[in-house]
Amino acid sequence: MAEKGDRLIWFWGRECPHCKQIRPTVERLESEMNIKLDHLEVWHDMNNQKLMQEYGDKISEACGGELGVPAFYNERTGKALCGYRIPLEKFKEWASGK
Amino acid sequence: MQKTFWRCHVCNDIHYGLRPPEVCPTCGAKNAFARCDPAEVGKVQQPTEAIDTEEKVIQVWKEFAASNPICRLAEDENEVRMLAGGVLENMRNRGLKYCPCRITSGNLEKDLLLICPCNFVRQKNWTELGECWCGLFKKKED
Numbered sequence: 001m002a003e004k005g006d007r008l009i010w011f012w013g014r015e016c017p018h019c020k021q022i023r024p025t026v027e028r029l030e031s032e033m034n035i036k037l038d039h040l041e042v043w044h045d046m047n048n049q050k051l052m053q054e055y056g057d058k059i060s061e062a063c064g065g066e067l068g069v070p071a072f073y074n075e076r077t078g079k080a081l082c083g084y085r086i087p088l089e090k091f092k093e094w095a096s097g098k
Numbered sequence: 099m100q101k102t103f104w105r106c107h108v109c110n111d112i113h114y115g116l117r118p119p120e121v122c123p124t125c126g127a128k129n130a131f132a133r134c135d136p137a138e139v140g141k142v143q144q145p146t147e148a149i150d151t152e153e154k155v156i157q158v159w160k161e162f163a164a165s166n167p168i169c170r171l172a173e174d175e176n177e178v179r180m181l182a183g184g185v186l187e188n189m190r191n192r193g194l195k196y197c198p199c200r201i202t203s204g205n206l207e208k209d210l211l212l213i214c215p216c217n218f219v220r221q222k223n224w225t226e227l228g229e230c231w232c233g234l235f236k237k238k239e240d
């Protein structure tokens with residue numbers, strides 16, 4: 001697992017249907033790029049929730065104004081993606097820092 | 099202006115808001131509301147049934163959607179049940195039935211806007227995709 005500051009993070013919620021829907025795409029991204037995202041659950045782990053709040057500005061911008069899940073944050077580039085309709089290609093760009 | 103409690107002097111209905119209702123929604127009396135002391139409110143109101151199971155939460159959502167002209171409940175029963183489980187978890191852990199697909203910010207005023215059902219018509223997803231953030235409520239096709 002990457003160090004803090006160097007991670008690709010997936011903020012997800014255990015009871016969020018869209019997080020469930022996007023999981024196969026996340027897994028495909030991980031296997032095709034041979035990487036591992038940090039899967040951080042936010043409703044049952046306060047530390048993860050706090051971390052998501054720390055990155056709140058970027059994430060809520062990507063989510064259309066609020067802190068929603070599924071949300072993805074690249075700690076290296078500071079870029080966030082949000083929602084469950086992210087095409088694999090876009091994911092790959094985000095992960096490789098383009 | 100701050101919201102406060104109002105009590106119908108005919109049937110003891112309690113209203114919480116900036117202004118009293120002109121007509122009491124329960125007994126129909128006009129101009130019947132007087133400002134009410136918060137300590138009295140708890141005594142005037144009888145305890146009602148808790149909404150503490152998935153079935154009850156889903157029933158509330160169904161009633162809400164049925165009375166609302168613009169939305170309907172999502173058709174996927176498993177997803178609806180999953181969301182009901184989520185709001186109940188949040189109720190148990192945080193005291194309110196918060197949206198399972200967004201998180202609280204720590205600012206109570208903002209967080210109170212996350213109680214389900216929220217005011218989803220102001221969300222981008224509602225205008226663009228025709229559904230609330232979690233996909234629980236969808237635009238009614240006409």
Ligand code: SF4
Binds near residue numbers: 197
């Ligand atoms: S987005 Fe949907 S599920 Fe979430 S609080 Fe609003 S109405 Fe409920």
Ligand SMILES: [Zn+2]
Binds near residue numbers: 106109
């Ligand atoms: Zn009345």
